[in-house]
Amino acid sequence: MRVTYDSAADLAETLRRAEAAHGQYEEQLGHPDPDWPTWYAQYMVQEQSNTT
Template sequence: MQVTYDSVADLAEALRRAETAHGRHEQETGQPDPDWPTWYAQYMMDEQAGDAGPASPSG
């Protein structure tokens, strides 16, 4: 799947949503995630596919 954004503003908003979701993920696990870039990328792909939700990305 290819992930695309229509503008810098759209990409920035997607990153903010991923940041918020990742913060919840870290609270649930009780530890920092050193591989946060991969988590963000998966979340953003899932979101564009219509699968982003309260669950953490798999993988």
């Protein structure tokens, strides 16, 4: 799947949503997620395909 954003502002908003969702994930996990870049990337791809 190709992932694109209409603008830097759109990308920034997506990163903010990913940050919030990842914070909840880490709370459930009970510790910091050292592989957060992979988690963010997957979240952002799933969000664009409407599977989050």
